[in-house]
Amino acid sequence: MAIITIPAYLIGRSMIGMHTLGVTAALMMLFNPYLLWDVSFQLSFGASFGLMAYTTYFSTLAEKFILRWKLPSPQMLLSFISDFFLTTLSAQIATFPVLLHHFAEFSILSPLVNLIILPLQPAIMILGGLAMLTGLVSLPLGRVLGLMAWLVAAFNDQIILLFALIPQTLSINSEIMVFASILLNLLILLAAMRSQKKRSSQYALF
Numbered sequence: 001m002a003i004i005t006i007p008a009y010l011i012g013r014s015m016i017g018m019h020t021l022g023v024t025a026a027l028m029m030l031f032n033p034y035l036l037w038d039v040s041f042q043l044s045f046g047a048s049f050g051l052m053a054y055t056t057y058f059s060t061l062a063e064k065f066i067l068r069w070k071l072p073s074p075q076m077l078l079s080f081i082s083d084f085f086l087t088t089l090s091a092q093i094a095t096f097p098v099l100l101h102h103f104a105e106f107s108i109l110s111p112l113v114n115l116i117i118l119p120l121q122p123a124i125m126i127l128g129g130l131a132m133l134t135g136l137v138s139l140p141l142g143r144v145l146g147l148m149a150w151l152v153a154a155f156n157d158q159i160i161l162l163f164a165l166i167p168q169t170l171s172i173n174s175e176i177m178v179f180a181s182i183l184l185n186l187l188i189l190l191a192a193m194r195s196q197k198k199r200s201s202q203y204a205l206f
Helices: 002-010 017-031 033-037 039-068 074-103 110-117 120-137 139-164 174-205
Strands: 105-107 169-171
Touching: 002 017, 017 033, 017 039, 033 039, 039 074, 039 174, 074 105, 074 110, 074 174, 105 110, 110 139, 120 139
Parallel strands: none
Antiparallel strands: 105 169
């Protein structure tokens, strides 16, 4: 997605996230059609889709709730909730059908674990990217940055493995719950699209 988006940005063209996601997925499957049945691909695509489709909608609902109840520091509170909770919730909901279909169980602690490791992800991606680019110019310096990225990633993995030792999964009827999770996603997607259309109509009036 970055390979498509960055050149478009440099030449002054705007990109719609959903379009970029669709084109990226299509190109990946062009090189390897079997990716469509790959669990990792399904989870990555689902999480990306959820972040793009649901986060703004959930943030709008959260903003209405915070303003209605006149909570202190509304913008700071909304920013914290959006960054550390709503993004995780969006990805979690979008990946529910895949998780339930393949594993027929649900981890009760997964939302909490995702919340804990979320701040580590930008550091892993930034350090990993810098290590790759720097390594092209100076291999020793690239290795140093790569080691830093590895340390953060290793800490991330240890958190996940620690919580994995706790028995906290629910076995479910996968057929029923997969259908229910798909229906939930369709309902949220419909609500998000209606909300987006309403906001677009309001902007058009101005």
